[in-house]
Amino acid sequence: MVEERRLAVLRAIVEDYVATEEPVGSKALVERHGLGVSPATVRNDMAVLEEEGLIHQPHTSAGRIPTDKGYRLFVDRLTTVRPMSAAEKRAIATFLEGAIDVDDVVRRSVRMLAQLTHQVAVVQYPTLSASTVRHVEVVALAPRRLLVVLILSSGRVEQRLVELQHDLADDQVATLRAQVNQAVVGERLVAASTALRSLRADGPDATGPGEVRDAVLDEVVTVLVEALADHSSDQRVVVGGAANLARAGEGFDTMLRPMLEALEEQVVLLKLLGEATTGGGVTVRIGAEGPVEELAGTSVVTAGYGAGPEALSSLGIVGPTRMDYAGSMAAVRAVARYMSRILDESGS
Structure with missing residues (x-):
């Protein structure tokens, strides 16, 4: 007692x-x-x-x-993370579900986190290298023109036009679509690229004479591999709420300069976020527990997010050790869950 x-x-x-x-x-x-x-x-x-x-x-x-x-x-000793109120949940859902694409989801999430916690919010873009292929759609726009749509578990959607040298019938396009999806759906990007490069139809020719079939496969494989190889957003991090540092209170003055410098360094921000965690867990690192020695006067609250059971990336907040941990943990977890749901729905 x-x-x-x-x-x-x-x-x-x-x-x-x-x-x-x-x-x-x-x-x-x-x-x-x-x-x-x-x-x-x-x-x-x-x-x-x-x-x-x-x-x-x-x-x-x-x-x-x-x-x-x-x-x-x-x-x-916090036995449970304090749940968000019904009004807070509605506000998050309304704000995030109005996003039009992944870029908008990330920007809105940063703003929402900063507003809810009054701290600096940091959101990493969905990591492509950890993404899987959700679906590949192949649509005939004309007898010799295809639209290839690549949908990833991160919510990213890539579209490519393929100009053909030969006409394709609707049933041939459908067979081609099935072959490509069978090879890559559920695979991570590197494995999907490998599967595409080695893809060759077995059995009867599905798209006409052998050379026609191989030419079409080569064209489709080429554009898909190019789309899969674009990992430019893997290291992108968006920051919001830096103005909240001005309200950090007395005693945090000496941290302002290193904090502002850190917010300009993507590598430092990625270290702060750490590895994405699964299962809806929230990670709290306090003071010297953090990975950046110069920011030992801060605390970082993070969570992983992503479509499906595996986290693709991380988001969180950074601020002085004197913060509302229960409220910050609840906000970070809630926004991560809504982002995961939105990405899951966008890829389905």
């Missing part, structure tokens, strides 16, 4: 300090949180928490503020 009471005191200190930016005293804790014990007991608990390195006194006669270790214990 004593241990639980001290955890309740730590939780109250974290919540009050995040809300007020002021060191927290024992009397204020008793008045605000109804801990059911005297200020003297709370002072004793605070002394123990300080000995354990969970809180500290910034200057003489001041109250206490959490340390990185204290924030870590606070986050680890």
